[in-house]
Amino acid sequence: xxxxxxxxxxxxxxxxxxxxxxxxxxxxxxxxxxxxxxxxxxxxxxxxxxxxxxxxxxxxxxxxxxxxxxxxxxxxxxxxxxxxxxxxxxxxxxxxxxxxxxxxxxxxxxxxxxxxxxxxxxxxxxxxxxxxxxxxxxxxxxxxxxxxxxxxxxxxxxxxxxxxxxxxxxxxxxxxxxxxxxxxxxxxxxxxxxxxxxxxxxxxxxxxxxxxxxxxxxxxxxxxxxxxxxxxxxxxxxxxxxxxxxxxxxxxxxxxxxxxxxxxxxxxxxxxxxxxxxxxxxxxxxxxxxxxxxxxxxxxxxxxxxxxxxxxxxxxxxxxxxxxxxxxxxxxxxxxxxxxxxxxxxxxxxxxxxxxxxxxxxxxxxxxxxxxxxxxx
Amino acid sequence: xxxxxxxxxxxxxxxxxxxxxxxxxxxxxxxxxxxxxxxxxxxxxxxxxxxxxxxxxxxxxxxxxxxxxxxxxxxxxxxxxxxxxxxxxxxxxxxxxxxxxxxxxxxxxxxxxxxxxxxxxxxxxxxxxxxxxxxxxxxxxxxxxxxxxxxxxxxxxxxxxxxxxxxxxxxxxxxxxxxxxxxxxxxxxxxxxxxxxxxxxxxxxxxxxxxxxxxxxxxxxxxxxxxxxxxxxxxxxxxxxxxxxxxxxxxxxxxxxxxxxxxxxxxxxxxxxxxxxxxxxxxxxxxxxxxxxxxxxxxxxxxxxxxxxxxxxxxxxxxxxxxx
Numbered sequence: 001x002x003x004x005x006x007x008x009x010x011x012x013x014x015x016x017x018x019x020x021x022x023x024x025x026x027x028x029x030x031x032x033x034x035x036x037x038x039x040x041x042x043x044x045x046x047x048x049x050x051x052x053x054x055x056x057x058x059x060x061x062x063x064x065x066x067x068x069x070x071x072x073x074x075x076x077x078x079x080x081x082x083x084x085x086x087x088x089x090x091x092x093x094x095x096x097x098x099x100x101x102x103x104x105x106x107x108x109x110x111x112x113x114x115x116x117x118x119x120x121x122x123x124x125x126x127x128x129x130x131x132x133x134x135x136x137x138x139x140x141x142x143x144x145x146x147x148x149x150x151x152x153x154x155x156x157x158x159x160x161x162x163x164x165x166x167x168x169x170x171x172x173x174x175x176x177x178x179x180x181x182x183x184x185x186x187x188x189x190x191x192x193x194x195x196x197x198x199x200x201x202x203x204x205x206x207x208x209x210x211x212x213x214x215x216x217x218x219x220x221x222x223x224x225x226x227x228x229x230x231x232x233x234x235x236x237x238x239x240x241x242x243x244x245x246x247x248x249x250x251x252x253x254x255x256x257x258x259x260x261x262x263x264x265x266x267x268x269x270x271x272x273x274x275x276x277x278x279x280x281x282x283x284x285x286x287x288x289x290x291x292x293x294x295x296x297x298x299x300x301x302x303x304x305x306x307x308x309x310x311x312x313x314x315x316x317x318x319x320x321x322x323x324x325x326x327x328x329x330x331x332x333x334x335x336x337x338x339x340x341x342x343x344x345x346x347x348x349x350x351x352x353x354x355x356x357x358x359x360x361x362x363x364x365x366x367x368x369x370x371x372x373x374x375x376x377x
Numbered sequence: 378x379x380x381x382x383x384x385x386x387x388x389x390x391x392x393x394x395x396x397x398x399x400x401x402x403x404x405x406x407x408x409x410x411x412x413x414x415x416x417x418x419x420x421x422x423x424x425x426x427x428x429x430x431x432x433x434x435x436x437x438x439x440x441x442x443x444x445x446x447x448x449x450x451x452x453x454x455x456x457x458x459x460x461x462x463x464x465x466x467x468x469x470x471x472x473x474x475x476x477x478x479x480x481x482x483x484x485x486x487x488x489x490x491x492x493x494x495x496x497x498x499x500x501x502x503x504x505x506x507x508x509x510x511x512x513x514x515x516x517x518x519x520x521x522x523x524x525x526x527x528x529x530x531x532x533x534x535x536x537x538x539x540x541x542x543x544x545x546x547x548x549x550x551x552x553x554x555x556x557x558x559x560x561x562x563x564x565x566x567x568x569x570x571x572x573x574x575x576x577x578x579x580x581x582x583x584x585x586x587x588x589x590x591x592x593x594x595x596x597x598x599x600x601x602x603x604x605x606x607x608x609x610x611x612x613x614x615x616x617x618x619x620x621x622x623x624x625x626x627x628x629x630x631x632x633x634x635x636x637x638x639x640x641x642x643x644x645x646x647x648x649x650x651x652x653x654x655x656x657x658x659x660x661x662x663x664x665x666x667x668x669x670x671x672x673x674x675x676x677x678x679x680x681x682x683x684x685x686x687x688x689x690x691x692x693x694x695x696x697x698x699x700x701x
Contacts, residue, residue: 011481215435218460220457
């Protein structure tokens with residue numbers, strides 16, 4: 001292998017990138033935009049759930065209960081109404097997400113020793129959000145029940161009684177349940193897919209499409225030099241983008257990186273090699289740039305976005321999709337990256353994923369080189 | 378050319394099949410050092426396929442060949458070091474400047490930085506692009522692109538140069554300039570193999586092969602090929618070319634008639650009777666005729682005549698094989 005020839009290819013590739021505004025944009029702006037988008041705008045944390053109250057009784061007890069919702073920043077009391085129809089309309093128009101209805105006999109039920117029945121109407125359009133909101137309502141109710149129970153025991157009976165059983169829940173690894181803490185580690189996979197597969201697929205197919213590949217093959221250039229020279233710049237760009245994401249995550253979003261950054265970079269490098277292989281495979285299997293672009297979107301970008309566990313938890317997916325996710329290399333990088341970031345894990349625990357990543361890299365590199373050699377012969 | 382001269386390219390019984398299709402069918406020829414050797418034939422005749430086998434892009438199905446002393450099957454890596462290749466699609470990168478393109482090809486040929494720098498100035502001067510060296514290739518006119526492609530094909534000073542339809546689509550003046558460069562290189566002792574379907578370009582070659590449907594149907598110098606024409610050629614200059622052509626084609630004495638320039642070229646084996654026959658027909662149809670004269674066959678006449686002869690032969694042999 002002659003470094004002069006490899007460098008000639010790499011330098012030409014860098015000029016192509018420099019002169020093409022779209023590639024430049026994808027390389028420099030894409031990681032930043034995605035990170036800002038997910039870091040700031042697209043938050044999966046649910047706060048300030050809007051609530052409307054129809055309190056038919058307006059008693060001490062009902063006021064007190066409603067105040068429980070006021071006391072937390074998970075809810076925001078939007079409106080009091082005295083009309084069931086209006087409550088319905090508010091939910092229908094999405095003015096509020098929860099309608100709370102307390103009946104005429106709310107406190108009477110309580111005073112006569114029965115359970116005071118209220119009703120919470122939750123907008124179930126978005127089932128995920130509805131579930132979370134439901135959880136909040138139950139939590140608020142449970143803690144209020146606890147308070148009332150204590151009171152009643154003090155008044156009537158043996159005084160303060162300890163709870164028979166209590167599960168104190170705490171969230172580990174992402175204590176404040178900040179979604180950006182798991183978005184940033186996952187985003188690395190998505191950005192690397194764009195650089196590795198999308199851009200690479202385009203650059204190789206461009207050369208095949210224009211016929212300049214034939215000119216290259218009439219020179220003493222070896223295939224290994226051609227591949228290394230062509231893919232090398234994209235590898236470096238991918239690693240650079242990853243460094244940008246890690247740095248922005250740390251300094252802009254204060255995402256904790258608990259494990260070894262070196263391990264993270266090493267794993268990302270293996271993933272990037274797998275992705276470059278995929279990109280090369282796509283470019284030798286497609287006729288033109290448009291086809292390559294669509295194929296790259298469909299087979300690399302979307303899976304690494306949807307099936308990697310980056311945003312959507314794999315455990316919650318239907319079984320067939322879970323099985324498909326096993327052949328998405330991004331899945332393993334997301335697992336590894338979240339493990340290193342949030343749990344500070346090392347190879348001792350992460351090795352199965354690392355192994356799968358290495359296998360994917362080996363598979364795609366060998367496959368693509370085999371097909372590439374056949375194509376240009 | 379005498380056999381004692383140094384052979385740059387030797388090809389023996391070379392064939393390349395794509396499935397049932399014989400793109401190149403058992404061809405043999407030799408090219409000597411310093412020669413401009415032409416491959417003349419219509420599109421799809423097998424010219425490019427032959428070149429691709431000679432420069433190591435394609436393996437032959439059968440036969441053998443040597444280029445610059447290297448075997449085209451076993452030593453095609455060495456061949457690539459010693460040849461330059463310029464194809465009809467010019468392998469230039471449009472978004473690179475002229476100089477960047479040359480730097481790129483210099484690098485790909487493994488030139489050292491010092492040699493590359495010296496060669497860069499040399500070839501830019503040679504093709505007359507010194508003042509355009511920092512222009513993007515996409516902004517160069519086609520004729521200049523062609524010269525840049527030539528420059529990038531000779532940056533490593535190859536001893537053999539392949540030009541595959543290198544002048545298609547270029548204006549006549551640019552083509553003339555281009556050929557001046559080719560002559561100069563042949564003078565330095567470089568061997569040049571050209572494929573073309575332009576007859577006037579074929580006239581510039583020292584020697585030619587005529588290739589048709591994958592086979593060589595004739596070879597020799599341009600004048601030798603013209604001498605192959607057995608028919609006499611008459612130039613006729615009537616008023617109405619199209620009508621006259623249709624009438625003349627029907628005459629029994631005419632073997633072949635075609636428009637040539639502002640007149641018609643008519644091939645015949647009976648020149649003594651045809652002149653009056655043509656005159657009679659044209660007068661009968663009230664078509665005025667300026668003059669009729671016997672001319673020396675052009676390369677195009679030779680080409681048409683030779684292709685026709687090959688087709689007749691092919692038809693007979695086809696019938697024979699059908700019988701047997």
